[in-house]
Amino acid sequence: xxxxxxxxAAGEAPDAEIAVLVAxxxxxxxxxxxxxDRYIQPVYRxxxxxxxxxxxxxxxAAQTFLSTLEALPRYRHKGYFSAWLFAIARSKAMDFFxxxxxxxxxxxxxxSTDDPDMLSQVIRSQDMQHLASLVQNLEESERxxxxxxxxxxLSFAEMAALLGKKEGAVKKxxxxxxxxxxxxxxxxxxxxxxMEAQND
Amino acid sequence: xxxQIKQIWVxxxxxxxxxxxxxxxxxxxxxxxxxxxxAGELSRGLAARFEVDVTPHKFQTEAIVSQIQAYLQxxxxxxxxxxxxxxxxxxxxxxxxxxYQIPYGETRTYGQIAAQxxxxxxARAVGRANATNLIPLVIPCHRLVGADGSLRGYGxxxxxxxxxxxxx
Numbered sequence: 001x002x003x004x005x006x007x008x009a010a011g012e013a014p015d016a017e018i019a020v021l022v023a024x025x026x027x028x029x030x031x032x033x034x035x036x037d038r039y040i041q042p043v044y045r046x047x048x049x050x051x052x053x054x055x056x057x058x059x060x061a062a063q064t065f066l067s068t069l070e071a072l073p074r075y076r077h078k079g080y081f082s083a084w085l086f087a088i089a090r091s092k093a094m095d096f097f098x099x100x101x102x103x104x105x106x107x108x109x110x111x112s113t114d115d116p117d118m119l120s121q122v123i124r125s126q127d128m129q130h131l132a133s134l135v136q137n138l139e140e141s142e143r144x145x146x147x148x149x150x151x152x153x154l155s156f157a158e159m160a161a162l163l164g165k166k167e168g169a170v171k172k173x174x175x176x177x178x179x180x181x182x183x184x185x186x187x188x189x190x191x192x193x194x195m196e197a198q199n200d
Numbered sequence: 201x202x203x204q205i206k207q208i209w210v211x212x213x214x215x216x217x218x219x220x221x222x223x224x225x226x227x228x229x230x231x232x233x234x235x236x237x238x239a240g241e242l243s244r245g246l247a248a249r250f251e252v253d254v255t256p257h258k259f260q261t262e263a264i265v266s267q268i269q270a271y272l273q274x275x276x277x278x279x280x281x282x283x284x285x286x287x288x289x290x291x292x293x294x295x296x297x298x299x300y301q302i303p304y305g306e307t308r309t310y311g312q313i314a315a316q317x318x319x320x321x322x323a324r325a326v327g328r329a330n331a332t333n334l335i336p337l338v339i340p341c342h343r344l345v346g347a348d349g350s351l352r353g354y355g356x357x358x359x360x361x362x363x364x365x366x367x368x
Contacts, residue, residue, distance in 0.1 A: 025217075029274030032217035040219075062235035063342040065218050069272070070305050070343075095346050099331045 018081050025072060032069050039082065040065070043089050046152040050093045060096055064089045082154060083161035090162075130188050134181055145174050205231065205287060208254040210243050211261025216272040221337065223264055224254065229282035230264060232334040250287075268337065277304035279338050287334075291322075295329040302343040309347055323347070 021038070024031040043064055048057035067088050075084060135143060148154045148162065156174075160167040205226045213221040222234040222242040231250075234242040243254040263281070270276040283300070285293045294317045302308050308316075310323040310330070319325075326344075333341045 029272065030217055036218050058236055059336070062218065062336065066235075066337060066340075066342040069217065073305070091345070095327075095344075096331075098346060099327050 015080060019077050022072075022075065022077050022081050026075070029069060029072075032072070035068075035081070036065055039085055042152045042154075043085065046086065046089055046147055047093060049147050049151040051096060056096065060089070060092045064092050067092070079161040080158045082158045086148065086152060086154065086158075086162050127185070127189075130185060131181070134184050134188075138177070142177050145170070145177060149174055205250045205252050205284070208243075208246050208250065208252055209257035209260040210246075210254060211256065211258060211265050212239070213265045213268040213272075216269060218272060221268050221272070223261060223268065225260055225264065226284050226287070228286060229284035230335055230338060231284050231287060233268075233337050235337060264338075271337075281338060283335065283339070291325065292329040292332070295326045296333060296335075296339050299330060299333075299341060299344060300339050302340055304340075307343050307345045309345055311347055313344065 018035075018038075021031070021034045025035055040061065044057055044061045047060045047064070048054065051057050051060065064085070068085055071088075075081075135146065138146075145159070148159050149156075154162070156167050156171045160170045163170060205228075208224050208226050208231055210222060210224045213223070219236050222237065222239075223230065224232040224242060224246055232242060232246060243256075246252075247254045264279075267276065267279055267281060271279065285297070288296065295313060298313045298316045299308075310326045311320070313326045314320055314322040317326075330341045330344050333339050336342065
């Protein structure tokens, strides 16, 4: 897993552009549609990764945007709007778990692929299963780093604002975590190759 | 005892700032609201749940559609609609009637609602009643927060950090 391939869905827009959208929405709530359109997918993906159910993720995303819309007049744009939005989404997810008492590892919305190479699909699927089991065993705070970065697509600066930490510290924590996962994957792949060689 | 529903009509508020909002009414009032999702999803769910005919009907739903549109465009802060409370259990009615009264832009904790309905130890049950609310948006379940009052910390900028420190 390399960081360069990340699609920065939420964090790609310059903050000044988002500030303009926020100011417009504060002035006229019907303009909130622009913020909704920009963030609905990352918010939905993030919530889905936590609740692993499309209907629940949709309901929580709706609640997130309703709360955001109603609280917008009190919002002061000093940091990152996305950090504020995802703080609300996180609180909705936490409330959900208080009611349902369960939490999933890191379920990701499946996307269809046109890759005709079945073998590479199978290998990738096995790798994904290994990766999922490794992620499942992480601490919740570590899983949250992965969700915010790779599922929600937040930038390090946005993550830092959301988590109340320094950007460098967030970056360092995530890269250490990725290095650990990578080495665990390599060990698992090595063991798998050895077993396959013995079976041949 | 829950009242039997005989007929449900559905309508849609399109082009709101949070996408399409679907709604359903019975002869006794508003039954359900669904934010987002696909056409027909709400109808199928209600037909299966209540075992009745569910049909689109512009005239039966237009008053609520226009209130939802006005609300989401910032032109109104509360709803003036008849809700079909009779489809709910007595406890859910009590809880959600209290939630329905939470003013725009404010929040309440589950414990506060439990106390308000005279059952101060029923915060969890209020949470469950809220989680099964079929009429989100109009009955503002998004204004209920955990015991720590999480949403109150939201102010943006340094507010996010304060929120995290206190509540995450």
